[in-house]
Structure formats: C-alpha cells, structure tokens
Amino acid sequence: GAVVSQHPSWVICKSGTSVKIECRSLDFQATTMFWYRQFPKQSLMLMATSNEGSKATYEQGVEKDKFLINHASLTLSTLTVTSAHPEDSSFYICSARIGANEKLFFGSGTQLSVL
Amino acid sequence: SQKIEQNSEALNIQEGKTATLTCNYTNYSPAYLQWYRQDPGRGPVFLLLIRENEKEKRKERLKVTFDTTLKQSLFHITASQPADSATYLCALVSSSNTGKLIFGQGTTLQVKP
Numbered sequence: 532g533a534v535v536s537q538h539p540s541w542v543i544c545k546s547g548t549s550v551k552i553e554c555r556s557l558d559f560q561a562t563t564m565f566w567y568r569q570f571p572k573q574s575l576m577l578m579a580t581s582n583e584g585s586k587a588t589y590e591q592g593v594e595k596d597k598f599l600i601n602h603a604s605l606t607l608s609t610l611t612v613t614s615a616h617p618e619d620s621s622f623y624i625c626s627a628r629i630g631a632n633e634k635l636f637f638g639s640g641t642q643l644s645v646l
Numbered sequence: 647s648q649k650i651e652q653n654s655e656a657l658n659i660q661e662g663k664t665a666t667l668t669c670n671y672t673n674y675s676p677a678y679l680q681w682y683r684q685d686p687g688r689g690p691v692f693l694l695l696i697r698e699n700e701k702e703k704r705k706e707r708l709k710v711t712f713d714t715t716l717k718q719s720l721f722h723i724t725a726s727q728p729a730d731s732a733t734y735l736c737a738l739v740s741s742s743n744t745g746k747l748i749f750g751q752g753t754t755l756q757v758k759p
Contacts, residue, residue: 637689
C-alpha cells in the first residue's frame with residue numbers, strides 16, 4: 532500500500548522558534564496533500580490543502596503567515612510553524628491522495644510541544 | 647451549521663461481541679463516507695468507503711451501512727478482539743470539487759478479553 536512518511540515524529544522547541552515538518556509520499560506521487568492538526572481527544576481539524584507547484588489553500592481561521600506550507604515536488608510537502616508559541620502545541624498530521632482516489636493515506640504524525 | 651457527530655463516550659465491549667459505532671451528520675450531502683482507525687499517537691488508517699448509492703459494505707469482520715435519509719452511518723466490528731481497541735473516525739467529503747475530508751471526533755473502542 533501507499534506509504535506517507537512524516538518527520539519528525541516529535542519535537543520540543545522554545546517559544547519564538549520555527550519548526551519544519553516534512554511529509555513525503557514514498558512510493559507514489561501526491562498532487563494534493565492535506566495538513567491536519569489534532570488536540571487530545573478531539574477530531575482532526577483540516578488546516579490547509581497543499582497543491583504541488585501552487586500556493587496552499589488555507590481553511591478559515593488558519594493563519595497562512597504562521598503556518599507556511601510548501602509543496603515543491605510531487606513527493607514532498609512541508610509545514611513550517613513560524614514563531615511557535617505554547618498554544619501551537621498539538622499533533623500535526625499530513626495526508627496524501629493518489630490521483631482521484633478518494634481515500635487518504637496519512638503520515639504517522641508529529642507531536643509538537645512548545646515550551 | 648454543518649456537523650459530523652460520533653459518540654464521544656468510549657465504547658467498552660467484551661471480546662467476541664459485535665461493536666457498533668454511530669456517525670451522524672447534519673447539513674451535508676456527501677457522495678461517500680469513510681471510516682478510519684486511529685491508534686494513540688499515530689495517523690489514521692483507512693478502513694472502508696461507502697457511497698451514497700450503497701446501503702452496506704463489508705470487509706472481513708467489518709461492516710458499514712449508510713442511510714442518507716437518516717443521515718447516518720453505522721460501523722460494525724463482528725467477533726471483536728482486543729486488537730480492535732482503537733479510536734474509529736468517520737469522515738466525509740465537504741465538497742466533491744476539492745476532495746477535502748472532514749472528520750468526526752471519533753469513538754474510542756475498548757475490547758476486553
């Protein structure tokens with residue numbers, strides 16, 4: 532099956548620093564990737580849709596200048612949390628779709644803790 | 647407003663019994679609905695997809711039903727095992743144009759031996 536690799540799996544950083552999370556599709560090309568965040572015991576909240584070669588589409592309420600998304604190739608999308616603050620601490624998960632296939636393949640997630 | 651609701655209370659059942667999880671939605675007209683499994687600290691894993699013109703779908707011990715009149719999907723695990731313990735998420739596409747999946751909050755299933 533399709534594999535989505537997400538790195539790092541966890542990161543601890545100081546308030547004010549930036550953190551980059553990578554999401555790679557290992558054995559397929561992903562035209563579209565989705566970034567979600569999840570708080571404990573809550574649902575996955577869609578943050579943005581990342582399209583290869585174009586600007587990401589952000590959901591309402593998500594600051595695009597704070598959560599920078601780059602989808603430079605068909606196998607790599609990155610999410611950079613800029614000037615992180617403790618309220619940005621969360622579980623971030625990327626996902627990818629193969630062509631028009633409806634199901635999503637998820638990465639293993641990144642637990643971000645901002646001190 | 648649009649809502650996807652799953653029972654937020656954990657479901658505890660005995661091994662061997664059938665687990666039934668519910669997903670209700672409001673103000674959506676999804677072409678299909680999906681179910682995912684999520685283990686703690688991991689990303690969700692796709693289980694089943696059921697389309698609006700399908701009433702039932704099966705895969706091994708899993709069965710999903712989709713009632714577009716009731717706006718409800720039921721997810722069944724028969725002959726449940728402790729290894730089935732996880733959080734199960736239903737998801738539907740908010741728009742056929744974008745393919746964006748919107749998730750319910752999930753129901754945690756605990757199967758006791």
